[in-house]
Amino acid sequence: xxxxHQWPATxxxxxxxxxxLECTVEGTxxxxxxxxxxxxxxxxxxxxxxxxxxQISSEVPQNLSASRPQDRQFILSSKKLLLSDSGFYxxxxxxxxxxxxxxxxxxxxxxTVL
Amino acid sequence: GESVGLHLPTLSVQEGDNSIINCAYSNSAxxxxxxxxxESGKGPQFIIDIRSNMDKRQGQRVTVLLNKTVKHLxxxxxxxxxxxxxxxxxxxxxGYSTLTFGKGTMLLVSP
Numbered sequence: 001x002x003x004x005h006q007w008p009a010t011x012x013x014x015x016x017x018x019x020x021l022e023c024t025v026e027g028t029x030x031x032x033x034x035x036x037x038x039x040x041x042x043x044x045x046x047x048x049x050x051x052x053x054x055q056i057s058s059e060v061p062q063n064l065s066a067s068r069p070q071d072r073q074f075i076l077s078s079k080k081l082l083l084s085d086s087g088f089y090x091x092x093x094x095x096x097x098x099x100x101x102x103x104x105x106x107x108x109x110x111x112t113v114l
Numbered sequence: 115g116e117s118v119g120l121h122l123p124t125l126s127v128q129e130g131d132n133s134i135i136n137c138a139y140s141n142s143a144x145x146x147x148x149x150x151x152x153e154s155g156k157g158p159q160f161i162i163d164i165r166s167n168m169d170k171r172q173g174q175r176v177t178v179l180l181n182k183t184v185k186h187l188x189x190x191x192x193x194x195x196x197x198x199x200x201x202x203x204x205x206x207x208x209g210y211s212t213l214t215f216g217k218g219t220m221l222l223v224s225p
Contacts, residue, residue, distance in 0.1 A: 034212070041122055043203065044158070044215040059212075090157050100146045100165065101207045105157035 002027035006091050006106040013113055019064075019078040021109050023091030026072070031093040033074040034103060035066055038088040050074060051096065086113045122201060124220045133191040133223075137204030137216045142185060144206040148213070149178055149189045152201045161189070161202075191221075199223045 003026045013019060025031055035047040046059045048066035056066050063082050067075045074091055088110050092103040127133050139147070145166035150158035164171045164178045164187075171178050177190040187204050204216040 043217045046212060049212060092157075097210065099210055100163070101211065101213055102146075102148060102160065102163060103205075103213055104160065105150075108155070108157045110155070 002093070002104065004091060004093055004104060004106040006089075006109050008109060009107065010110045011112070013081050013111065015083055015113055016080050019076070019081050019085070019111070021076040021089055021091075021111075023074040023076075023106055024072055025093045028072070028093065028095070030071060030096045032096055032098075032101075033068060033072075034092040034094070035074065035076050036090040036092065038090060038108075040087075044090065048076070081113045083113050086111055122218050122220045124222060126222045126224065127194050129194060129196060129223055129225050131194050133189075133194045133198070133221060135189045135191075135202050135219045135221065137187040137189075137219075139185050139187060139204070139206045139214075139216070141206060141208055141214070142182075143208045144214075145209065146207050147178070147180060147187050148205045149176075149187075150203045150205060151198075152203065152218070154200075158203060194221075194223050196223045196225055 005024050034049045036044045037047055038044050050056050050068045053068050064078050088108050090108045091106040094101050094103045148163045149161045151161050152158040162173045162176050162178050164180050169180050175192045179188045201218045201220050203218045205213040207213045
């Protein structure tokens with residue numbers, strides 16, 4: 001069966017510091033991968049998605065970037081965090097090129113920027 | 115855990131009642147719909163899906179109804195239990211596109 005991991009689970013960072021969040025998927029090959037952000041009391045905002053190694057699509061211009069160095073690894077980064085980057089970050093995967101885009105989510109990373 | 119309920123519509127029910135959570139979608143071309151459950155501090159969990167060639171689909175204690183005429187989706191939970199307390203999101207997509215998520219509804223179940 002497929003599993004998706006995210007780490008760290010929680011993170012407290014000062015404003016202006018760098019960020020690296022990691023997501024890995026097991027049990028599947030060539031998945032679509034996604035990064036979402038969820039502010040408190042809000043819905044899910046799609047940040048980035050990837051259909052393959054090195055292929056990143058950005059949905060929202062912002063202070064963040066994403067990379068996919070390996071087939072089942074997706075990384076969310078920032079060079080300098082802003083207060084507004086605080087939130088709950090979720091990674092998800094789906095079957096590549098599936099018409100019905102069922103996505104499966106990881107456990108999330110809670111980021112607090114102080 | 116995360117306080118996801120601060121700005122969300124809330125449905126409060128008694129244990130054992132049936133719950134109905136509604137979702138309006140905007141894209142008339144959407145042909146696939148999913149309901150997710152998100153417990154506090156956790157990632158969304160897939161509950162049930164439905165394709166546009168259906169108007170009803172049943173799972174264990176859950177039923178999803180799709181009305182394409184008015185672009186409305188509902189999730190019915192039978193015999194609601196305290197463990198059903200969570201935020202519920204609907205999501206839609208058209209073909210190979212990414213999912214579009216609704217704003218979510220918080221379900222509170224009282225014993």
